[in-house]
Amino acid sequence: MIAEWPGLAPTRRVLPGGCVVIVKRSPTNPAVTFNVAVRAGSLHDPDGRLGLAHFLSRVIDRGTENRTADRIADELDNAGVALSATTTRHLLTVSCTCLADDFEGILELVGDIVMRPIFPDTEIETRRREIITSIRQDQDSPAVMAVETLFGLLYPDPHPYGRRAKGTVETVDGIDRPSLQEFHRAHFGAPSTTLVVVGDVDESRAIDTAARVFGSWKGSSPVVESLPPVAAPESRRQVAIPMPGKAQADIAYGFTTIARADPAYYDFWVMNNVLGQYALGGRLGDSIRERQGMAYYVFSAFDANVGEGPLVIRAGVNPANVERTISSIDEEVSRMAKEGTTERELAESKQHLIGSVPRTFETNAGIAAFLQTAEYFGLGLDHDVRLRELISNVTREGVTEVARRFLVPSRATITVAGPGDPASR
Amino acid sequence: MVQTGAPSDPLVRSAVLDNGLKVLVRELRTAPLASVWCWYRVGSGDEVSGLTGISHWVEHMNFKGTRNIPRDQVKGIIERFGGAWNGYTWVDQTTYLETASRDALDQMLFIEAERMGSSLFDPEDCESERTVIISELEGGENDPEQLLDIEVTAAAFKAHPYGHPTIGWLGDLRRMTRDDLYGYYRRHYVPNNATLVVVGDVEAEDVLRRVERQFGAIAAGEAQPRIRTAEPAQLGARHVTVAKEGTTGYLKIAVHAPAADDPDFFRLLVLDAVLAGAKGVNLWTSFRSAPPQRSARLYRALVERRLASSVGGALLPTRDPFLYTISATASEGTPLATLEQAASAELDQVVSDGITGQELARAKNQLRARLVFETDSVTNIAHQLGFFETVASPDYFQALWGRLEKVTADEVSEAARRYLRPANRTIGWFQPLPAGSGDHVVAPSGDGAGSPPEAR
Numbered sequence: 001m002i003a004e005w006p007g008l009a010p011t012r013r014v015l016p017g018g019c020v021v022i023v024k025r026s027p028t029n030p031a032v033t034f035n036v037a038v039r040a041g042s043l044h045d046p047d048g049r050l051g052l053a054h055f056l057s058r059v060i061d062r063g064t065e066n067r068t069a070d071r072i073a074d075e076l077d078n079a080g081v082a083l084s085a086t087t088t089r090h091l092l093t094v095s096c097t098c099l100a101d102d103f104e105g106i107l108e109l110v111g112d113i114v115m116r117p118i119f120p121d122t123e124i125e126t127r128r129r130e131i132i133t134s135i136r137q138d139q140d141s142p143a144v145m146a147v148e149t150l151f152g153l154l155y156p157d158p159h160p161y162g163r164r165a166k167g168t169v170e171t172v173d174g175i176d177r178p179s180l181q182e183f184h185r186a187h188f189g190a191p192s193t194t195l196v197v198v199g200d201v202d203e204s205r206a207i208d209t210a211a212r213v214f215g216s217w218k219g220s221s222p223v224v225e226s227l228p229p230v231a232a233p234e235s236r237r238q239v240a241i242p243m244p245g246k247a248q249a250d251i252a253y254g255f256t257t258i259a260r261a262d263p264a265y266y267d268f269w270v271m272n273n274v275l276g277q278y279a280l281g282g283r284l285g286d287s288i289r290e291r292q293g294m295a296y297y298v299f300s301a302f303d304a305n306v307g308e309g310p311l312v313i314r315a316g317v318n319p320a321n322v323e324r325t326i327s328s329i330d331e332e333v334s335r336m337a338k339e340g341t342t343e344r345e346l347a348e349s350k351q352h353l354i355g356s357v358p359r360t361f362e363t364n365a366g367i368a369a370f371l372q373t374a375e376y377f378g379l380g381l382d383h384d385v386r387l388r389e390l391i392s393n394v395t396r397e398g399v400t401e402v403a404r405r406f407l408v409p410s411r412a413t414i415t416v417a418g419p420g421d422p423a424s425r
Numbered sequence: 426m427v428q429t430g431a432p433s434d435p436l437v438r439s440a441v442l443d444n445g446l447k448v449l450v451r452e453l454r455t456a457p458l459a460s461v462w463c464w465y466r467v468g469s470g471d472e473v474s475g476l477t478g479i480s481h482w483v484e485h486m487n488f489k490g491t492r493n494i495p496r497d498q499v500k501g502i503i504e505r506f507g508g509a510w511n512g513y514t515w516v517d518q519t520t521y522l523e524t525a526s527r528d529a530l531d532q533m534l535f536i537e538a539e540r541m542g543s544s545l546f547d548p549e550d551c552e553s554e555r556t557v558i559i560s561e562l563e564g565g566e567n568d569p570e571q572l573l574d575i576e577v578t579a580a581a582f583k584a585h586p587y588g589h590p591t592i593g594w595l596g597d598l599r600r601m602t603r604d605d606l607y608g609y610y611r612r613h614y615v616p617n618n619a620t621l622v623v624v625g626d627v628e629a630e631d632v633l634r635r636v637e638r639q640f641g642a643i644a645a646g647e648a649q650p651r652i653r654t655a656e657p658a659q660l661g662a663r664h665v666t667v668a669k670e671g672t673t674g675y676l677k678i679a680v681h682a683p684a685a686d687d688p689d690f691f692r693l694l695v696l697d698a699v700l701a702g703a704k705g706v707n708l709w710t711s712f713r714s715a716p717p718q719r720s721a722r723l724y725r726a727l728v729e730r731r732l733a734s735s736v737g738g739a740l741l742p743t744r745d746p747f748l749y750t751i752s753a754t755a756s757e758g759t760p761l762a763t764l765e766q767a768a769s770a771e772l773d774q775v776v777s778d779g780i781t782g783q784e785l786a787r788a789k790n791q792l793r794a795r796l797v798f799e800t801d802s803v804t805n806i807a808h809q810l811g812f813f814e815t816v817a818s819p820d821y822f823q824a825l826w827g828r829l830e831k832v833t834a835d836e837v838s839e840a841a842r843r844y845l846r847p848a849n850r851t852i853g854w855f856q857p858l859p860a861g862s863g864d865h866v867v868a869p870s871g872d873g874a875g876s877p878p879e880a881r
Contacts, residue, residue: 028455031797073719078787080794082715099794126731133734133756140672142567245670247566279500293553296561316564355507355526358457362802
């Protein structure tokens with residue numbers, strides 16, 4: 001019923017210094033998207049300097065050995081390019097989209113930014129003010145507060161998944177130029193870097209350009225990422241974060257789960273689709289939004305990573321409906337753990353996930369993100385083609401088994417950020 | 426079926442069914458996908474007092490089951506083909522989309538035909554959706570910037586229905602009935618008020634045959650005139666302050682702006698690029714990525730001087746004159762008065778001195794690039810075709826770059842004088858109060874304030 005997916009079949013090269021380059025030509029329109037991902041995520045923030053990797057991502061593009069911040073601004077703005085640098089636990093990624101004609105010049109600029117930043121003091125002070133404002137905005141967001149508090153509870157110190165990537169006002173205040181330079185020296189290097197290029201550019205032209213920009217770069221080798229083991233909580237926890245001025249309460253309800261490399265990954269993926277994704281929030285959406293009319297958004301998200309990532313169920317509801325919503329989540333979670341999915345649910349979700357593959361590749365940015373992830377987890381250049389089989393092989397037994405192992409309401413961790421129940425005020 | 430003259434975009438095949446349904450098809454074989462969008466020329470700008478939010482609520486009800494699609498299958502039909510589906514409502518339009526494997530084309534067309542002619546509006550579903558929408562509204566209120574945007578927009582308009590939020594006022598959402606919703610649906614969801622757009626790995630003649638088969642039997646309805654008043658000229662600056670518990674101050678300055686088909690619209694697009702960096706004009710996708718703005722005037726004056734942590738400009742294509750809005754987030758420790766003064770000084774300067782030739786060239790480079798970036802998929806290309814049909818014409822997007830290219834620095838400077846002058850401004854503050862300060866107040870002040878915005 002669904003057209004066969006021919007496969008992306010990208011080209012992959014390792015440059016002399018160890019930098020990996022992956023290229024996929026895609027001529028939908030005359031533009032190119034590329035991203036440079038370095039194994040320099042917030043996991044490497046030193047104690048007492050939480051937020052260092054994130055801070056670096058905000059200031060890395062504000063001056064290099066060859067270019068002032070003003071010159072970088074001119075080069076980007078004249079070409080209509082918006083550059084973004086983002087951090088996750090494991091990766092720091094610089095990405096941008098440019099017109100195909102500008103590709104060489106912009107890749108050279110981005111290479112300069114990644115390899116030779118100088119972190120001018122005045123730029124550090126300006127970005128520090130921005131970061132602190134952004135931390136203060138987060139403190140005013142029930143959604144962010146609910147999720148960050150949940151992560152702190154699921155991954156207690158010293159596990160890095162529980163720490164705030166932006167750091168705190170105090171730790172950000174303590175970050176200076178030497179600490180940024182040291183982080184860059186320790187974590188940026190060709191062997192830690194993957195460049196993915198997708199767009200209207202010949203593969204040979206892209207690889208030649210990449211070799212010219214990154215070919216002679218060496219830098220540091222990846223630092224081994226050691227993650228402490230994750231212990232499932234012994235009992236259920238529920239924490240309220242009072243935010244009296246808000247109209248709506250945000251609920252985050254979660255468990256720790258498995259790593260990306262776990263063979264049960266595909267079982268878990270399909271199970272999560274049935275539970276909280278398929279057709280606007282899966283079973284959770286059907287109960288809490290469709291049948292009970294309590295929430296505009298309710299869904300579950302599953303993020304298996306190098307370490308055992310979380311499954312997080314989220315909903316935004318009227319403060320009077322918080323307990324009813326949590327009970328409904330308990331009900332769906334228990335039912336999934338006890339009965340698994342029906343044959344029909346399983347078939348529909350599998351078909352959906354298989355059929356979604358070509359749509360994931362509708363944009364250059366979508367292709368680039370997929371290839372970057374596949375490289376990071378070592379899934380192979382043909383992962384997009386193998387997905388069909390990997391998903392097809394998922395069985396009801398496998399799905400029920402992961403649900404039984406991980407979805408245990410008596411061990412759930414729940415956070416609620418919002419104004420509190422008006423009835424109990 | 427009438428084959429109409431080809432629009433200026435030679436890649437687009439257009440036709441009109443006997444019942445008035447307009448159809449636009451573009452073949453694009455970059456992926457084995459098709460994107461279907463069905464556009465209705467009705468939005469929150471067509472709503473009257475007491476029924477604000479009805480267009481958006483009707484949109485929600487159109488995902489709740491039809492005569493031939495049980496409620497629990499509306500979404501699954503497309504998802505089984507790996508598809509994505511969605512919809513949105515804004516001031517001039519309501520739209521529904523599916524993007525899925527090309528093999529699902531018939532299913533996508535079937536859903537849209539059902540949605541046009543046979544939605545159920547089951548009374549119980551209408552009730553449960555009432556609370557879902559109120560939850561959507563309350564979720565928006567958790568965000569101080571959205572709250573401020575609603576108050577500033579309401580203060581800027583005293584006559585035109587663009588002044589109320591698309592989601593509606595809470596009082597109207599509480600009292601509207603199933604009959605209100607269904608009546609509105611029946612009046613506006615007729616083929617002669619709709620445009621169907623199909624883009625992707627399809628064959629145009631084949632698409633037109635399938636469309637005729639699915640939609641041909643739906644009867645035309647009575648044309649609904651879009652009667653909208655003209656907003657009277659603003660005679661002086663207006664100020665509105667939302668004071669509420671929070672951590673961060675926000676500033677907005679909105680000015681009345683030209684409609685999409687006004688020659689001044691293109692000049693203001695260039696002016697926005699000079700002030701805040703070019704975004705492009707795709708509501709579905711442009712605003713999801715940051716604009717190139719490091720050398721933009723407001724970025725330099727506010728962000729680089731550490732008064733704001735971010736600044737943005739928004740000029741959206743609309744059928745009637747809407748707003749050009751500048752938004753800034755006060756950086757920690759910066760009083761809103763200081764931020765407002767610095768932002769106003771930049772606006773005053775461009776009003777008095779205009780823009781330079783170098784700025785014009787950079788702005789055009791940016792706009793040219795953004796127009797390319799925002800048409801990077803079958804979904805986004807289909808959006809642009811249909812969206813502009815609801816505000817101007819389907820040729821609009823194709824002709825856009827040609828019109829931008831002709832804009833001169835003098836024209837932009839003249840537009841800056843006309844639209845950014847102080848008397849045309851509505852200035853809004855979100856003043857954060859310390860935790861525990863209690864309920865917020867909305868305090869209109871300043872000269873020339875119209876009716877006070879509705880306090881909620």
